[in-house]
Amino acid sequence: GIQVEQSPPDLILQEGANSTLRCNFSDSVNNLQWFHQNPWGQLINLFYIPSGTKQNGRLSATTVATERYSLLYISSSQTTDSGVYFCAVFYGQNFVFGPGTRLSVLP
Amino acid sequence: NAGVTQTPKFQVLKTGQSMTLQCAQDMNHEYMSWYRQDPGMGLRLIHYSVGAGITDQGEVPNGYNVSRSTTEDFPLRLLSAAPSQTSVYFCASSYSRLRPSYEQYFGPGTRLTVT
Numbered sequence: 001g002i003q004v005e006q007s008p009p010d011l012i013l014q015e016g017a018n019s020t021l022r023c024n025f026s027d028s029v030n031n032l033q034w035f036h037q038n039p040w041g042q043l044i045n046l047f048y049i050p051s052g053t054k055q056n057g058r059l060s061a062t063t064v065a066t067e068r069y070s071l072l073y074i075s076s077s078q079t080t081d082s083g084v085y086f087c088a089v090f091y092g093q094n095f096v097f098g099p100g101t102r103l104s105v106l107p
Numbered sequence: 108n109a110g111v112t113q114t115p116k117f118q119v120l121k122t123g124q125s126m127t128l129q130c131a132q133d134m135n136h137e138y139m140s141w142y143r144q145d146p147g148m149g150l151r152l153i154h155y156s157v158g159a160g161i162t163d164q165g166e167v168p169n170g171y172n173v174s175r176s177t178t179e180d181f182p183l184r185l186l187s188a189a190p191s192q193t194s195v196y197f198c199a200s201s202y203s204r205l206r207p208s209y210e211q212y213f214g215p216g217t218r219l220t221v222t
Contacts, residue, residue: 030204031204031209031210033210033211041195041216042216043197043216045211045212045213048210086149086150088211090204090209093155093163094140094165095140095152095211097149098149099148099149
């Protein structure tokens with residue numbers, strides 16, 4: 001099956017800093033999503049990005065499908081950005097999730 | 108649209124009891140799935156369905172049963188609860204992969220404790 005890896009596993013930032021989260025996958029996929037799980041456990045869709053670049057406010061994402069990776073950029077981080085960020089790909093019949101990056105933004 | 112809804116939000120069961128976790132979506136999505144998330148871990152797929160009348164097993168199906176009699180509903184049944192099933196359960200839905208765009212949407216989760 002496909003392997004989905006995320007790095008770094010943990011990240012601590014001061015408010016206002018920028019960060020880049022990475023998602024690597026071991027096979028070709030047609031669908032990639034980024035999610036944010038907030039401290040209350042809710043999973044929030046950030047981007048549906050099988051290829052190319054998208055931006056939404058302070059967040060942007062880039063997927064290079066031919067090289068099997070995706071990047072999530074967070075600029076001017078805020079404490080509300082804290083939580084776990086997951087990437088997920090659709091492979092075969094199912095979505096497969098990476099292990100997540102836990103982000104803590106300190107005031 | 109209400110999106111993906113789940114009930115109950117919280118549940119405590121005794122070992123051996125059975126119960127059904129409800130999931131419904133109003134987006135006419137063909138694909139629905141159940142995940143469990145244990146503390147500090149990612150999401151593991153329990154069962155999924157690609158359409159009404161069709162279900163299949165995911166990574167961790169043991170101890171769980173599903174059915175899909177309508178497009179909207181996808182209940183998850185715990186047949187005889189065990190402490191190892193203490194977890195947070197998420198339901199999700201999306202269009203099928205035959206569509207140009209099939210992003211997945213999640214419900215708010217059900218926090219289950221088995222004593």
